[in-house]
Amino acid sequence: MLDQTIDLDRTFQALADKSRRTMVERLTLGPASVSELAEPLAMSLAAVVQHVQVLEACGVVKTEKVGMTRMCRIERAAITAAEQWITDRRRGWETRLDRLGDVLNEVATNEEKP
Amino acid sequence: MLDQTIDLDRTFQALADKSRRTMVERLTLGPASVSELAEPLAMSLAAVVQHVQVLEACGVVKTEKVGMTRMCRIERAAITAAEQWITDRRRGWETRLDRLGDVLNEVATNEEKP
């Protein structure tokens, strides 16, 4: 429960960076090495490694060393938790707006035949 | 287009904080003043105002001054954009996994009757 809060913090934080989102987008196409992730980004490899560490720390990606390359792949759970949080909120305000709509309809109906 | 990237940065950044998520959760129940948002949070009013400013800067909430209170309400577009980004990624990796599933099924079928 408390852990989930921490993970949401870290997951949203991880997604709050264009470079990391680019990496995630690449990884949705399939696993990739660190240098493959680095390829479209204008920064040092060391910086990319640090971004990978951020993504790994929040559980959005998992990595595994194969020979001299580190293969990265996306891990569904963490990112899904973030999606779920937003979806739950949206559901909240949508049902509220539905109820508001009902009330407005009722008022309108009552005004039509007073 | 470029703006959208900036907005996603800011929106995810905004959601990467427990206090701000608490505020958003409160606001999904309906509009609230700054002090109402502050009530469950262990920090100064000034700090809460700053959080509200962050949420407003990324478009997740809109505010309006009514008398001496500032009323805040949630604004769907920005937060929906964030949700959409995740949903699009998930759709990406799900279709990829589906294709992988197809390939595996095909392999399995071929192995059954070689």
Place this chain on the structure above:
DNA sequence: CAGACACTTAAGTAAGTACTTGACTATAGT
């Protein structure tokens, strides 16, 4: 074995975040 390759680690830096306190400014009620 030599050299290239793919990271890895460490240390440093500039900018950004999340607060704080304290002084101030408009309302609103009595």
Place this chain on the structure above:
DNA sequence: ACTATAGTCAAGTACTTACTTAAGTGTCTG
């Protein structure tokens, strides 16, 4: 008019982030 309320503004501070460069460490390839 007097005072409480609800917020606003400006500094200041401790901490974190997103990089950088430079010097390693294992892992192939010829």
